[in-house]
Amino acid sequence: MFGSIYRMTPKPGQEANIAAHFRRWEKERRPEVGGAVGGYLFRPKGTTTELIGVAVFDSESSYRRNADDPAQNVWYRDLRQMLEADPEWNDGDVLVAL
Secondary structure: OEEEEEEEOEOOOOHHHHHHHHHHHHHHHHHHOOOEEEEEEEOOOOOOOOEEEEEEEOOHHHHHHHHHOHHHHHHHHHHHOOEOOOOEEEEEEOOOOO
């Protein structure tokens, strides 16, 4: 498996909209995206200024296919409008999944 852990800083008042945007991805994009295993969106305890996301795919090729999909780019651009800056992406191989 392959995926990304990413940090994001929402613009003020955008956290609920970001969560809804991720729920729409699950409902609308996931059925179209081959290889999506799971995703999570966290608000670390003790902060109101950061979100952490996790996206997992069955392979790096599935991950890259999604990343290169023009529909994913549209989804990302909509997300980016709700963020203070670009997310900090950390891509890599999943060594253990429980």
